[in-house]
Amino acid sequence: MKTISNKRFEEKQSFELAIATFIISTILFVLYIGFNQNANVLVIAWPFAASLLILNTIMFVHLTDRFIHLPEQRRDIAFKILLLLSNTPITFLYYLIVMKF
Numbered sequence: 001m002k003t004i005s006n007k008r009f010e011e012k013q014s015f016e017l018a019i020a021t022f023i024i025s026t027i028l029f030v031l032y033i034g035f036n037q038n039a040n041v042l043v044i045a046w047p048f049a050a051s052l053l054i055l056n057t058i059m060f061v062h063l064t065d066r067f068i069h070l071p072e073q074r075r076d077i078a079f080k081i082l083l084l085l086s087n088t089p090i091t092f093l094y095y096l097i098v099m100k101f
Helices: 013-034 039-069 071-085 087-100
Strands: none
Touching (some): 013 039, 013 087, 039 087, 071 087
């Protein structure tokens, strides 16, 4: 018989990564707009954007693995996955705005 544990999923790195990704992408977007669409900001921003994409993908795979293997903590893990994925439409919106200029 399996015992049900009410322990929460205590991983904080995914939350910190989601917040850091949002802050960094927002700062880069504001810099680009603030410097009158200076191309030098884009040269700096693309390596950061690429590395953030890779880091978010790695964290998403990790959380998906934890979601599969820890069924009693799926609610907490699903919330962390949604928080991590919420950066995708925001970043896409920033991208569309930059490409319109």
